[in-house]
Amino acid sequence: MNTTLYVTDAECESCEKVLGRAFERIGAKARFDGIKVELTHEPSITIEQLFDVVRSRGYSATLTPPVPKRWHDHIGDLEKLLVRNVIVTLAALAILQGFVIGPLKGGAWLQQYGLWLGLVDIVAVSCVAALWHLRSYRGTVTCMTGMMLGMILGMQSGLLFGYIIGATNGFFLGALIASAIGIFFGYAAGNCCGTMGSVQGMMAGFMGGTMGPMIAVMLAASGFGLFTPWFFLVNIALLWTFSVLLMQHMGDKPHERIRLDFTTFAAYCIILAAAATLVIIFGPRGPGVI
Amino acid sequence: MKHTFTVKGMHCKGCAMLVQDALEQAGAKNIAIKVDEKAQVGTVSCEGNDRASLKASIEAEGYVVQ
Numbered sequence: 001m002n003t004t005l006y007v008t009d010a011e012c013e014s015c016e017k018v019l020g021r022a023f024e025r026i027g028a029k030a031r032f033d034g035i036k037v038e039l040t041h042e043p044s045i046t047i048e049q050l051f052d053v054v055r056s057r058g059y060s061a062t063l064t065p066p067v068p069k070r071w072h073d074h075i076g077d078l079e080k081l082l083v084r085n086v087i088v089t090l091a092a093l094a095i096l097q098g099f100v101i102g103p104l105k106g107g108a109w110l111q112q113y114g115l116w117l118g119l120v121d122i123v124a125v126s127c128v129a130a131l132w133h134l135r136s137y138r139g140t141v142t143c144m145t146g147m148m149l150g151m152i153l154g155m156q157s158g159l160l161f162g163y164i165i166g167a168t169n170g171f172f173l174g175a176l177i178a179s180a181i182g183i184f185f186g187y188a189a190g191n192c193c194g195t196m197g198s199v200q201g202m203m204a205g206f207m208g209g210t211m212g213p214m215i216a217v218m219l220a221a222s223g224f225g226l227f228t229p230w231f232f233l234v235n236i237a238l239l240w241t242f243s244v245l246l247m248q249h250m251g252d253k254p255h256e257r258i259r260l261d262f263t264t265f266a267a268y269c270i271i272l273a274a275a276a277t278l279v280i281i282f283g284p285r286g287p288g289v290i
Numbered sequence: 291m292k293h294t295f296t297v298k299g300m301h302c303k304g305c306a307m308l309v310q311d312a313l314e315q316a317g318a319k320n321i322a323i324k325v326d327e328k329a330q331v332g333t334v335s336c337e338g339n340d341r342a343s344l345k346a347s348i349e350a351e352g353y354v355v356q
Contacts, residue, residue, distance in 0.1 A: 014304030017351075021311075058303060138328050 001043045005061040006035050007054055015059070022053045036065070071244045074251030078136050078259065079243070085262055086129050089269045093121040096270070101277065113287060116164050116280055119232060123160040124273040127153065127181075130242040131188055132265050136258050137250045143193050145249045149242060150190020150201025155208035156239040158182025161276060162212020163231060167220065169283030174213025177279055181272075182209035189242075293341050298354040300325050300332030308351045309334055316347035 010016065016032045023030040026049060028041035039050060047063070054061040097117055102110065110117075130153050141149070161181045166174030182205025190201025219227055280286055297309060306323045309332065313321050318336040325332045332353075338344050345355045 010304070011302050012304060014302060014308050016304075018304045018307045018311075057307060 001041055001045075003039045003041065003047060003050060005037045005039065005050060005054065005063065006065050007037055007059050007061045008035055008066050009059050010035055010037075018057055019054065019059065022057050023050070026050075026053060028053075037061075069251065071248045071251065074247040076257075078257055079133075079247075081259070082129055082133055082136075082243075085132070085265050086125050088262075089125050089266045090121055092266065093125070093270065093273050094118070097121070097277065101281070113168065113280060115228075116168050117277055119160075119164055120276045120280065121273050122232070122236065123157070123164065124276065125269045126236055126239050127157045127160075127185055128265060128268045128272060130239060131185065131268075132260055133243050133246055134189055134192060136260055137246065138258060141193050141249060143196055145245070146190055146193020146197030147200040148245060149192060150186050150197040151204040152239065152242045152245070153189035154182050154186020154201040154203075154205030156235055156242075157185040158205045158208025158210075159212040159215075160208075160232070160235055160239070162209050162214075163216045163228075164212075165276065165279055165283070166213025166216035167224065167228075168280045169285045171213045171217045173279065173283050174216065175210045177209075177276075178212050179206045179209025182206060291339060291341075292335065292337050293344060295334045295345065295348060296356040297332040297334055297348055298356060299330060300353060301327050301330040305332065305353070309348055309353065312347040312351050313338075313344060316344050318344055318347075 007015075007019065010019065010032075016030075019037070020030045020032070023039060023041075026041075026045060028039045028045055028050065031038045031040075041050070051061060101117070134149065158178050158181060162174050162178030164174075165177050183202045184205070186201025186203070186205030187198045188201075190197030190199070215231070216224075300306065300309065300323075302325070306325050309323060310321055313334070313336050316338065318338040321334070321336040323332055323334050334348070336344065348355050
């Protein structure tokens with residue numbers, strides 16, 4: 001007689017070994033295919049006995065395959081905490097900029113640079129939030145997922161910072177700073193699957209970091225117009241798909257999640273936003289402070 | 291006599307159960323196992339007479355005992 005069970009929390013070969021031996025002890029032979037377990041046993045062994053074997057080893061099983069979860073089904077306490085951290089940090093950055101930079105040069109230059117400084121805050125917080133989200137997972141990812149994660153964060157961070165610095169300070173400085181930022185984020189995100197992801201992330205980071213200022217410099221001739229809000233809307237949305245991908249590919253992993261602290265998150269955001277702000281103000285085409 | 295082993299390659303509750311079963315079969319008592327999932331290392335302590343046979347029983351499951 002054949003029975004198929006789905007052991008939803010069996011993670012690896014060790015789990016298969018443990019369950020396989022437990023089934024053997026009651027005379028059932030198990031064949032594993034992921035969470036699907038095909039059992040061959042005597043008709044005298046009841047389904048309840050098979051479930052008892054699974055439960056006795058601390059696992060849980062169903063007779064029907066589990067319904068695949070969508071990405072938003074994985075939104076949990078950590079994601080809610082992340083959104084809260086993002087909002088609080090953005091508010092803190094806006095207040096800091098208002099008090100520290102606002103009074104410089106009488107604040108008049110903010111009419112010209114206020115938009116870019118605001119965008120710097122949003123981009124810095126979005127990039128750090130994506131990395132924070134990744135770091136909260138302890139499990140490993142497949143090479144393909146890791147490469148994609150590295151590529152998204154590397155490319156988007158480079159593009160977004162590059163556009164801002166390129167628009168305010170020209171191509172050279174924009175490409176120099178943004179490609180460094182892109183390479184850093186690409187490496188940090190891609191590293192989750194090893195060297196291949198890191199390399200992919202760094203390449204994408206360099207590409208984004210040079211393309212961002214190139215777009216900005218080319219647009220400057222004809223005027224930024226409505227392209228700037230469109231550019232940031234699309235690219236920040238693409239940056240947040242990082243979290244969607246993460247939840248789709250890692251949400252089901254039963255590995256323990258780490259609750260990262262708010263102070264570190266806020267510190268990274270402030271350092272990144274402050275560094276980019278300084279570049280915008282003190283760069284060769286920036287307003288300076290005198 | 292109490293023994294403590296550092297076992298490389300342990301990463302989940304399945305690994306802990308495999309090691310527990312192996313040690314029980316080798317005659318160990320009062321077995322305690324802690325698994326560091328990220329480092330993939332288990333700390334195993336138990337009571338038994340022959341350290342070498344306890345170590346061999348863990349290694350027979352495919353783990354490396356340091």
